[in-house]
Amino acid sequence: MKYFKKVLAITVKDLLLEAHTKELTPAMLIFSLIVIVIFNFSFEPGMQNSDIITPGILWIAFVFAGMLGLARSFAEEHEQEAIRGLMLAPVDHSAIYLGKTLSNLVFLFCVEIISVLAFGIFFNINIFPILPGLAVVLGLATPGFVAVGTLYAAMASNIRLREILLPVLLFPIIVPVLIAAVKITGVVLKGQPLSGVSGWLNLLAAYDGIFIIVGVLTFEYVIEE
Amino acid sequence: MDKDENVIIRAEGLAKSFGHTRALKGIDLTVRSGDFWLIFGPNGAGKSTLIGILATLLKQTKGKLTIDGIHSGNDIVELRRKIGVISHQTFLYGDLTAYENLSFYGRLYGIDNLKTKVTGMLAEMGLADWADERVRNFSRGMQQRLTIARALLHGPSILLLDEPGTGLDQHAMRHFYHLLGDLHSQKQTILMTSHNLTIGLERCTHLAILAGGRIVFSAQKSELDGKNFEEIYFYYTEKERK
Numbered sequence: 001m002k003y004f005k006k007v008l009a010i011t012v013k014d015l016l017l018e019a020h021t022k023e024l025t026p027a028m029l030i031f032s033l034i035v036i037v038i039f040n041f042s043f044e045p046g047m048q049n050s051d052i053i054t055p056g057i058l059w060i061a062f063v064f065a066g067m068l069g070l071a072r073s074f075a076e077e078h079e080q081e082a083i084r085g086l087m088l089a090p091v092d093h094s095a096i097y098l099g100k101t102l103s104n105l106v107f108l109f110c111v112e113i114i115s116v117l118a119f120g121i122f123f124n125i126n127i128f129p130i131l132p133g134l135a136v137v138l139g140l141a142t143p144g145f146v147a148v149g150t151l152y153a154a155m156a157s158n159i160r161l162r163e164i165l166l167p168v169l170l171f172p173i174i175v176p177v178l179i180a181a182v183k184i185t186g187v188v189l190k191g192q193p194l195s196g197v198s199g200w201l202n203l204l205a206a207y208d209g210i211f212i213i214v215g216v217l218t219f220e221y222v223i224e225e
Numbered sequence: 226m227d228k229d230e231n232v233i234i235r236a237e238g239l240a241k242s243f244g245h246t247r248a249l250k251g252i253d254l255t256v257r258s259g260d261f262w263l264i265f266g267p268n269g270a271g272k273s274t275l276i277g278i279l280a281t282l283l284k285q286t287k288g289k290l291t292i293d294g295i296h297s298g299n300d301i302v303e304l305r306r307k308i309g310v311i312s313h314q315t316f317l318y319g320d321l322t323a324y325e326n327l328s329f330y331g332r333l334y335g336i337d338n339l340k341t342k343v344t345g346m347l348a349e350m351g352l353a354d355w356a357d358e359r360v361r362n363f364s365r366g367m368q369q370r371l372t373i374a375r376a377l378l379h380g381p382s383i384l385l386l387d388e389p390g391t392g393l394d395q396h397a398m399r400h401f402y403h404l405l406g407d408l409h410s411q412k413q414t415i416l417m418t419s420h421n422l423t424i425g426l427e428r429c430t431h432l433a434i435l436a437g438g439r440i441v442f443s444a445q446k447s448e449l450d451g452k453n454f455e456e457i458y459f460y461y462t463e464k465e466r467k
Binding site for chain 2: 002005006009010012015017018020021075077080082083084085086087088089090091092
């Protein structure tokens with residue numbers, strides 16, 4: 001119980017920092033919206049095969065916005081070496097990982113919710129009937145992406161070219177999440193039942209579980225000096 | 226528990242290598258409750274590495290370390306409760322207020338009556354009027370006072386300081402060492418590293434010189450009466466360099 005209180009303390013600290021600075025989430029949101037708007041101009045509504053393209057557009061927006069947020073997620077920790085203050089605290093270092101993952105998840109969920117609404121407007125899709133299905137795919141795909149992204153962001157945080165290096169390192173490992181998320185989103189946008197993509201849903205659930213455990217077990221070695 | 230109940234730090238043969246570079250080559254150190262140790266050394270002597278090991282941020286390659294009765298290999302999380310660390314970096318969040326910074330660290334240490342403790346600590350450091358001000362707007366001296374508050378909030382057995390005067394102007398430096406002196410007079414055990422021979426000498430109880438990864442000289446301050454420490458320092462550091 002004490003462990004989770006400390007995880008929560010780290011998450012609340014990140015949310016408080018974001019509430020004060022308003023640096024991360026607006027930038028992620030604007031980026032995501034720009035992607036949606038650009039693709040909206042590129043593909044005319046009602047064009048052939050648009051149901052194949054649109055899920056990809058949505059996930060490109062989420063992944064790039066997420067990358068932007070993840071690359072900055074350890075910036076405050078390094079400014080005055082606050083990361084060392086966290087490492088000196090009497091708490092298992094995996095709590096730092098879980099706390100940071102949770103705050104990154106909150107930021108990306110906020111961006112995704114607004115982006116989905118904008119996506120519906122720009123692509124003339126009635127989002128409300130398919131919201132439960134979208135909630136399932138976002139709820140399963142985002143934690144896996146953020147779990148592995150937070151771990152890689154911690155690894156890259158000491159490197160000068162972290163903004164460039166993080167996507168290069170992260171993209172290959174999140175390919176399964178992206179493919180599964182795009183396939184499931186396609187089914188949801190067509191209004192079909194999720195039972196037809198249960199294999200992809202299982203893959204996402206397994207990916208989430210595996211990478212959260214990997215993060216918890218390896219974070220200590222990622223941040224040690 | 227240590228045989229000598231007064232011993233806060235017992236380090237035996239601490240060594241640390243980074244690849245082929247041997248940063249520490251066997252440090253023996255015994256710090257007792259209420260001691261104020263000043264460890265001097267030139268750049269690259271191993272001062273920060275020593276503090277890093279004592280603070281549990283680095284693992285020694287060889288040797289044993291016990292802090293307040295807890296062996297570093299046993300319960301590292303509990304051991305961290307015994308330590309407060311002040312460095313030339315503040316470990317604070319510039320975009321949080323002074324109160325939010327201390328509250329956050331208080332939660333990580335699981336401190337009871339946190340609100341009262343944080344408010345009291347801010348008042349003690351003369352920062353009560355700036356509690357709701359973002360740390361980014363503080364002067365370097367104010368930031369260092371808040372850093373002391375952060376390091377002392379959980380009531381550590383020992384305060385470790387790694388070159389804490391870096392970046393402070395003369396006024397802030399003087400105020401900072403007055404605060405340290407006050408803490409020591411309240412029986413706070415302190416171990417500080419520095420390369421500046423002009424600071425802290427009047428307050429400390431023990432002196433040591435670290436050079437080339439070894440403690441080449443150590444003495445109680447009372448043993449040095451009438452001797453010029455600067456000459457001793459240059460004698461030992463030059464000898465090590467040769």
